[in-house]
Every structure is written in C-alpha cells, then in structure tokens.
Amino acid sequence: MISFESVTKTYPGPRRSAADVVAVHDTSFNVDTGTITVLAGSSGCGKTTLLRMVNRMVAPTSGRVQINGDDIAHMNPVQLRRKIGYVMQHAGLLPHKTVAENIAVVPRLNGATRAEAKRSVDRMLEMVELSADMADRYPAELSGGQAQRVGVARALADEPRILLMDEPFGAVDPLVRTGLQQQLIDIQHELGTTMLFVTHDMSEALRLGHEIILLAKQGRIMQQDSPTRLVEQPANAFVENFLGLNAAEKALRTRTTADGRTMVVDAHGRPAGFLEQA
Amino acid sequence: MNWVTNNLETILSALGWHVALSVPAIVAALLCAIPLGWLAHRLPRYSGPIITGSGLLFAIPSLPLLILLPVITGAGMRDGINVVIALTLYGIALLVRSVADGFNSISSETRLAATALGYSGGRRFLTVELPLAAPIILTGLRVVTASTIALCTVGAVLGIPSLGTLFTDGFQRQILAEIITGIVLTLGLAGLFDGLLVVLGKMLMPWQKQVA
Ligand SMILES: Nc1ncnc2c1ncn2[C@@H]1O[C@H](COP(=O)(O)OP(=O)(O)O)[C@@H](O)[C@H]1O
Ligand SMILES: [Mg+2]
Numbered sequence: 001m002i003s004f005e006s007v008t009k010t011y012p013g014p015r016r017s018a019a020d021v022v023a024v025h026d027t028s029f030n031v032d033t034g035t036i037t038v039l040a041g042s043s044g045c046g047k048t049t050l051l052r053m054v055n056r057m058v059a060p061t062s063g064r065v066q067i068n069g070d071d072i073a074h075m076n077p078v079q080l081r082r083k084i085g086y087v088m089q090h091a092g093l094l095p096h097k098t099v100a101e102n103i104a105v106v107p108r109l110n111g112a113t114r115a116e117a118k119r120s121v122d123r124m125l126e127m128v129e130l131s132a133d134m135a136d137r138y139p140a141e142l143s144g145g146q147a148q149r150v151g152v153a154r155a156l157a158d159e160p161r162i163l164l165m166d167e168p169f170g171a172v173d174p175l176v177r178t179g180l181q182q183q184l185i186d187i188q189h190e191l192g193t194t195m196l197f198v199t200h201d202m203s204e205a206l207r208l209g210h211e212i213i214l215l216a217k218q219g220r221i222m223q224q225d226s227p228t229r230l231v232e233q234p235a236n237a238f239v240e241n242f243l244g245l246n247a248a249e250k251a252l253r254t255r256t257t258a259d260g261r262t263m264v265v266d267a268h269g270r271p272a273g274f275l276e277q278a
Numbered sequence: 279m280n281w282v283t284n285n286l287e288t289i290l291s292a293l294g295w296h297v298a299l300s301v302p303a304i305v306a307a308l309l310c311a312i313p314l315g316w317l318a319h320r321l322p323r324y325s326g327p328i329i330t331g332s333g334l335l336f337a338i339p340s341l342p343l344l345i346l347l348p349v350i351t352g353a354g355m356r357d358g359i360n361v362v363i364a365l366t367l368y369g370i371a372l373l374v375r376s377v378a379d380g381f382n383s384i385s386s387e388t389r390l391a392a393t394a395l396g397y398s399g400g401r402r403f404l405t406v407e408l409p410l411a412a413p414i415i416l417t418g419l420r421v422v423t424a425s426t427i428a429l430c431t432v433g434a435v436l437g438i439p440s441l442g443t444l445f446t447d448g449f450q451r452q453i454l455a456e457i458i459t460g461i462v463l464t465l466g467l468a469g470l471f472d473g474l475l476v477v478l479g480k481m482l483m484p485w486q487k488q489v490a
Binding site: 055057078079080081082083086088090092093094095096097098105106109138140154 | 390392393395398483487
C-alpha cells in the first residue's frame with residue numbers, strides 16, 4: 001500500500017516578490033496494493049506533484065509518503081526509482097537509445113547481464129504487442145502510440161511492484177488510446193502491479209480505475225470511490241460537474257432511423273450509438 | 279614536383295610534427311571545454327562570464343602568446359609544448375560555448391525521464407547527457423580542428439617545426455613549390471581530420487540522421 005499522509009507541496013513564486021505557489025495542500029489518501037488508482041482532475045490541480053512524491057522526484061514540503069509502512073524519505077532515491085516504473089505523457093524515451101536499449105535501461109541499472117536484459121526486452125515487447133523488429137528502431141522512428149507502448153514496456157521491464165503513469169495516453173489519438181487502455185488493464189490483471197494513474201479525462205478514469213480520486217485545486221480530494229459509486233452517488237456538485245452529469249447536458253434521447261433502428265442522441269442531437277435489445 | 283620528390287623526408291617530418299602538435303591540443307581543448315561548458319550549463323547565473331571569458335582567450339594574439347608561454351612554463355622557446363598549450367587555449371575558447379549549447383539542448387523531458395528511471399548522477403552524465411550533447415559538441419569540435427590545424431603553422435616563425443616550416447623556409451629560400459606544398463598539406467590535413475570526425479560522429483551517434 002502507498003499512503004499519502006497530509007502531504008503539502010509549496011513552490012517558490014515565479015518572482016521573488018510573488019507569493020508561494022501551493023501545488024498540494026494537506027492531502028491524504030491510500031493506494032491499495034495490486035489495484036489501479038486513478039488521480040483525476042483538471043490541469044494544475046496537483047496530480048503530477050502528488051505522483052512524483054512517490055518516487056521522490058518531488059519532496060513534500062510537509063507530510064510523508066509511505067510504501068508498505070516505510071517512510072520513503074529514508075530511502076535512497078536512486079534505488080527507490082529503480083524499483084518504481086514511471087511513464088510520462090510523451091513517453092520520455094531516451095532519444096539516443098534504440099527501443100531495445102530503452103527497455104533494457106532499468107534491468108541494466110539494477111545489475112542484469114546483457115543476456116538477462118535481452119530476455120526482459122523480448123518479453124516486454126511481446127507483452128505490449130510490438131513486433132520484434134521494432135527493437136532496433138530509434139524513438140524518432142516511432143508513432144506516438146508505439147512510443148507509448150515502449151514507454152510502458154520500459155517502465156515494467158524489471159517487474160516493479162509499483163507503476164506511476166502521468167497522462168500516458170493523453171497525446172495519442174482516441175482509437176489508439178482505447179487500445180492502449182485495454183492493454184494496460186490486461187497487463188495489470190496479469191502482473192498485479194500497483195498502479196497510480198494520472199489523467200484529466202474522466203472517461204479514461206472510469207475505464208481504468210478500480211478506485212478514482214477526484215481532485216480539485218491544491219490536491220483537495222472531492223471524492224474517492226469506485227467508478228460505479230462515483231457515477232451513482234456523486235458526493236457534490238464538483239463531482240457531478242466533472243463527470244458531466246449535471247442537468248440536461250447528459251440527457252440522452254432516442255430516435256428511430258430510416259432503417260427502423262433506435263438511435264441514441266445526446267442533448268445536442270449528436271449520435272451516441274444504437275439501442276440494442278437486451 | 280621535383281622539389282617534393284627530392285624532399286619527401288622533410289615534408290613527412292613537417293607533417294608528423296604538425297599532427298603531433300595539433301592532435302594533443304584538440305584533445306586537450308575538448309577535455310577542458312567539457313567541464314567548463316557543463317558548468318556554464320549548470321550554473322545559468324555564471325554562464326555568461328564563463329562563455330564570454332573563455333571566448334576572449336581567442337583574442338590573445340598568437341605570436342606574443344608563444345613568446346610569453348615559455349616564461350610561464352619554463353620550457354624552451356622552441357619546445358613544442360608551448361604550441362600545444364597555445365592551441366589548447368584557442369580550442370577552449372571556441373569550444374566552451376558549443377559544449378554549453380549541447381547540454382542546454384537536452385529536453386527537460388529527457389532529463390526527467392532519466393531521473394525517473396533511476397540514473398545516478400555520474401552515470402546519467404556519461405550515458406545520457408554527454409551523448410545527447412555530443413552532436414552539437416561535434417559541430418564545435420570540427421571548427422576547432424580546422425582552426426587548430428591552421429594555427430599550428432604559426433610556431434614555425436619561432437622555429438617550432440610544423441607544416442608552417444615549409445612555408446617559412448620556402449619564403450626564405452624562394453622555393454615556390456615548398457610554399458605551395460605547405461599550404462596544400464595544411465588544407466588537406468584539415469580536410470582529412472574533418473572527414474574523420476564526420477565518420478566518427480556517424481559511427482558514435484547512429485540515432486542522428488544527419489551529422490552533415
Ligand atoms: N516546479 C514548479 N515550480 C513552480 N510551480 C510549480 C512547479 N510544478 C508545479 N507547479 C505548480 O503547482 C500546481 C500543480 O501542478 P501539477 O502538479 O503539475 O498539476 P497537474 O499535474 O494536475 O496539472 C500548478 O499550479 C503548477 O503551476
Ligand atoms: Mg500534470
């Protein structure tokens with residue numbers, strides 16, 4: 001379990017005279033082992049700051065983060081990072097290393113031999129469904145979706161127990177994104193990795209999260225619940241708003257098409273799908 | 279042509295000296311410029327003084343420097359070490375900015391990724407930052423190589439052997455072929471070294487599509 005205990009992070013203001021920026025204020029929550037927890041919220045609400053506290057890329061100004069009861073402030077940050085996977089928005093692949101070399105980085109840093117690392121690379125390429133002939137490409141030669149797959153493969157290559165993901169699929173097109181999301185669900189199911197996933201996209205949060213933490217400014221938790229409960233019982237107007245559940249906006253109507261099927265349309269009359277008999 | 283065939287030994291000796299003086303200077307300039315340029319990159323507040331300061335070295339006139347250096351080093355006036363030191367200083371002057379530019383060119387995303395992966399400071403410098411800065415450093419190094427090989431001839435005025443010797447000697451003895459040989463070989467050597475650097479760059483930086 002990862003537990004955030006009253007963490008606060010303030011950054012110095014942009015100018016010397018400016019007030020400090022409070023990125024996260026007194027936030028506490030737990031991430032259960034072996035689940036996907038999604039941190040959702042608008043841009044600037046402190047998601048990245050919270051995420052980076054887990055691998056000590058950000059040090060809390062006050063409060064602490066514990067992993068299985070151990071305060072990570074007492075751990076060596078470099079060693080800690082080698083045990084925690086991290087995926088970022090634009091994959092963050094090292095441009096001078098091939099796909100295989102990128103995936104091999106953490107196993108090699110952790111002391112794997114070349115042969116062992118090669119085995120990890122082959123296994124990971126298969127897991128993220130990239131063909132073996134991708135291995136010798138450079139990041140510049142990959143599509144956005146492929147780069148993200150490599151990013152996920154690299155983060156998981158040394159079988160970390162924890163995976164942090166910061167809007168990893170935010171920059172890929174919707175069709176590819178859906179594929180990547182499904183793949184992530186499958187991988188998590190297979191490996192049982194504890195995942196902390198950041199997104200500003202509520203549909204992505206609902207799709208991936210076992211647990212969703214919806215944040216307002218300064219990392220204030222508006223609701224922490226399962227996707228079902230979040231939709232069924234939004235705790236307040238903020239949550240309803242973020243889910244887009246308020247008022248007429250979300251109302252769906254049906255319309256019969258020329259060929260006699262029942263089409264579902266949203267409040268603006270745009271088609272949302274077809275109604276099928278159960 | 280006659281002069282060339284009759285004086286092959288002199289020519290080869292001058293060429294040998296030229297290489298022996300300029301290569302160590304180029305290497306030394308690179309080795310000194312890397313930490314200086316890296317400091318300029320890491321300490322933005324001092325980057326101006328570091329880059330401008332080292333750049334000013336290039337403004338030191340070469341002949342006075344070559345006369346002054348023996349006083350400082352204690353080596354003889356005709357000792358090649360003086361030329362190597364002078365050329366190293368000029369090389370540093372040209373290279374520090376390229377090194378700083380190279381390190382500055384690495385995207386913050388790549389740096390973040392390297393940190394998140396768990397690179398320690400030293401390893402990250404050697405296996406991530408330096409290779410990624412290398413293409414821009416190489417561009418600077420090519421300029422330094424050309425400039426060093428050209429400047430190396432100056433020592434001939436003080437009697438330090440190099441291809442420049444063919445030049446000074448040719449003037450004194452009115453041998454046009456010797457002068458031309460000196461010029462052609464200097465240009466050729468600069469071209470050869472530049473070509474070698476380009477090939478080396480392509481080999482060491484395969485992720486770079488064009489190291490033109
Ligand atoms: N290094 C930094 N220096 C100053 N302010 C920062 C820094 N990082 C983040 N912030 C500020 O902290 C707040 C939260 O940022 P962040 O955690 O990146 O939000 P999110 O990931 O939810 O978009 C924002 O207002 C942002 O401007
Ligand atoms: Mg963010």
